[in-house]
Amino acid sequence: MSVQQELLDLGDLFNFSDLSTFTQNIPVEWVASALGLSSQATIRRRRLPADQVLWLVLGMALFRDEPVHEVARRLNICAQGLASDHLLARSGVTEARKRLGSDPVEWLFRKTGSQWGGERYNGDTWQDLQVFAVDGALLRTPDNQELRDHFGSGNTGTDRQTPFPMLRLVALMNVRSHLLLDAQLSPYRRSEMRLADEFLQQIPDHSVTLFDKGFWSANLLLSLSGAGINRHWLIPERKGVVSEEVARYGKHDRLLRMKVSQQARKQNPNLPRHWEVRAVSYEVQGKLKTVMTSLPVETYSAKMIAKLYQERWEIELGFRDIKSSMQQNAVTLRSKKIDLIYQEVWGLLLAYNVIRREASLAAVAFGRTPSDIRFKPACQYIAVQLIVMAAANPISATGRRLSELRAGVGGLFLDHRPRPSRPRTVKISKTRFPVNRKAAPLK
Template identity: 65%
Template sequence: MSIQQLLLSIDELHSFSNHSTFTQNIPVEWIESALTLSSKATFRRRRLPEDQVLWLVLGMALFRDESIEEVARRLNICSEGLSSEQLIAKSGISQARQRLGSNPMQWLFQRTGEHWANERFTKDDWQGLQVFAIDGVVFRTPDTPDLQEHFGSASNATVKQSAYPLLRCVALMNTHSHVILDAQVGNYRTAETPLAEAMLDKIPDRSITLLDRNFWSANLMHTLMNGGNERHWLIPKRSNAVYEVVEEYGDGDALWRMTVSPQARKKNPELPAYWDVRAVTYEVQGKAKTVLTSLPHSDYAADQIALLYQQRWEIELGFRDIKSSMLNNAITLRSKTVDLIYQEMWGMLLAYNVVRREASHAAAAHGQRASEIRFKMAFTYIASNLIVMAAAKPESKTGMRLKDLRSGICNLFLDQKKARPNRPRMVKQSKTRYPVSRNAVSLK
């Protein structure tokens, strides 16, 4: 089966009218673009078809505790000319993944994410604006010389090199559906801000993007704001910020004028010498917090802006779901070569988006917010059903399996989130570096 047949099997082809009414199908032009990604599109008979290689990469993200060979067995993945009872050689699976490469997985993730994250539901907007968040996360890779050279590792004053090479990922996420619109993946030596700047053209009009204070950059803010229509941003004030108050709008609401650094203007000569930002100051547990934003005073109230910034933590919850639920806290990726690390990463992000998107549609069908569905519950539901479907329909292709899941996930039980218990923070005792005997007796 060719890559063209692979993508055709994902769903029947129909056109879509706009981003908000994406029909869950893959248009023909996507297929034509995918065909240019690899010169290794054809496989000889008795090799693992690329449709099943794609399904295998997704399965690796859904069944992190299982070996790759066991994932293939669970999902009834077999080579052409072999029955499902005949096991695939470990070397055959590795070679099939190498032939597929990482580019098709990256392209498919980014193309689907661009449309899925822009799907809009009744309760999703904030005062008519879509809400997104940008933040970074790191993953460990196996400790091999090639991966260490490519990705690099962390260091500090005492440890010159961390135990594992580190991969850096910066994601752009819809804070309501938790679907990742886009992501940039690179080595640990690459800073987060340049990776974030590479995604700014994906942010839609009439939106607001929430950022962590580490992304403070005049170039990033101006590019985001001036690259479209009503593209706003919201970010905490840095402790060393220098400004002058231009106008007071009210208590805790003012217009500040800030100077653009010579370094930033040298990097981008189009930046102005100074820029005006709105500063909203509010109180959290007796401490004053200030956020800076491009939202105009005339249209958006200060108290609502203060509440809006709390949504930035939604992207942290998304990263937690990937690491704790999908990877089961095994944050070291399993692939051993650079290209397969990227392939595994794009496959994991695509699998995460599949779960999030289906949960969003299930929530909308019940008149609820997508955030009211527990990710682990949806993830477990999908993973368990894939095994049943693979056993019942071993001949079905990737797209048919996903289509069957979409028809059943609307029955997903909507578990309401419980209120977080209010307990005082405690400092845990640090672990000793000396072994502790099982027969040790605690002293009172």
């Protein structure tokens, strides 16, 4: 049976064009709680009520190539009976976003992360441990004095700063489902490590978290493993770290003891004077790489740990999905006010989680894993779904529309067939002049 036919047979199990698909993901109660955080709540009947503006922010993330007022028009976002184009001014959309603010969108994102990030799916664990990753990324904002004063930017070789202000994003991701459990946003100058400290409590027990080498910190790593049950970590070796070998488990598997710096103990007096970590080395393209971990040698072999750390790149793929697939390679955010910048990015992360959750549910329905779903087609598919829902007439051609939408999911699965091996060759560039194939060889 084809994948398309299986989709058609799902029936009520996975109704893609029904609004309940989204209300199941983001319940009405969550939206009401989020809107209660708006600093400018009003009982006035407006053309763009707060709950509609919340969905507008979500739509902005899915339609990056469209102006904001066009997104509102396409999604039919306005009060009932006020959908005429001449009643929806561009300035009205901006003012509605200002009234909403960033707090409700941030709250909704965090709610989705805490509810969905730790969900279990088929094949989403490693040796009965959930796998998470922490990393950071930079987002560029428009260049005006207000944004530059708030966000700041990097220095160059001269006295000038980089051309655009930068916003820093640090995220905690479920590596197997690619869902974001939590994230922190800040101006450029704030440290990634300090931002990561703020969501360590979100990491579930019975898990292993993969870090980039920039997060090397005795305080961070010991706090992670000591604050829960069976919580482990994995991080590349930091150059210049002074250590002594305590035990050797194999040729490339050792137990090291290191001194905790006075600075770290001053920051957290509960830290010990020394700490022990396991160092596992492995070869990549002829070079020896070393990762440090809290995973015990009795249960996890060096080969297993070396293979596991390769999954840290999954969070890099998640950032690529956000910047490339959702932002359509637009390197600069579209908002021009500080609070609207935060609102836009929280909306981007919220939309990303909605797409990943939809993809995970689709994968489970077919007995596949969430990582088998291609993100870009899923993003485009859900964007179309939003437009269909906005313009849908419940009594007109519903069955045909459902069939078409369900059949489209068949293109979302990755093809894991091995690619044929071909030797690399240099292709001759095209030319409008005839080629003399009998020419003498060069000497």
